[in-house]
Amino acid sequence: MARSSSGIVAGLTAAAIAAVGFLGYQASATAPAHPPQAAAQEPAPAASPAAAGKQDPAKPVPVPEGSGTGVRVVYSVGQKRVWLVGDAAQQQQLKSFVVMPSTVHPKPGTYLVGSRSGSVTGSDGVPIEHVVRFATQEGVAVGFSARVDGSTPEPDPNKKTGGIRMSRADGDAMWAFATISSKVVVVP
Secondary structure (H helix, E strand, C coil): CHHHHHHHHHHHHHHHHHHHHHHHHHHHHHCCCCCCCCCCCCCCCCCCHHHHCCCCCCCCCCCCCCCCCCCEEEEECCCCEEEEECCHHHCCCCEEEECECCCCCCCCEEEECCEEEEEEECCCCCEEEEEEEEEEECCEEEEEEEECCCCCCCCCCCCCCCEEEECHHHHHHHHHHCCCCCEEEEEC
């Protein structure tokens, strides 16, 4: 009896290792060949002409206060902006770029990246790539992604969508930066 049980365990272990290997290969097949760079940093959109004079386009847009510390993705719903914050000890550059929010917004708080997909069809029916999901709100998965056609139009306000869209170059940078269990901090 012990001999047959160990054979079953060995068979299940081999099958699990093969499945993990296949999934790893599948994930690597959809990853970019070279670590991508984020698009050039843009100043935060101004709320009014008076506010436009306050932001120097030559200076990086500062990470919002209260967004935590350490390596993390910071998403400001109000500023429609994302920051990829690296490890200060390794002197990693801070990347920031504008995004187009979805119609369903995650509540402020700290989340972890729970799943990723190389390319799928978005909840709006559009082909997207480099999907990094981190929350569920109102029954809708919320995450970062880029449309394959490169556009970032405003979402249809009549549809519940969770895709926070960005340029393809910024989507590449997000994909390289935000792996499974990476911290995502959402601020108002």
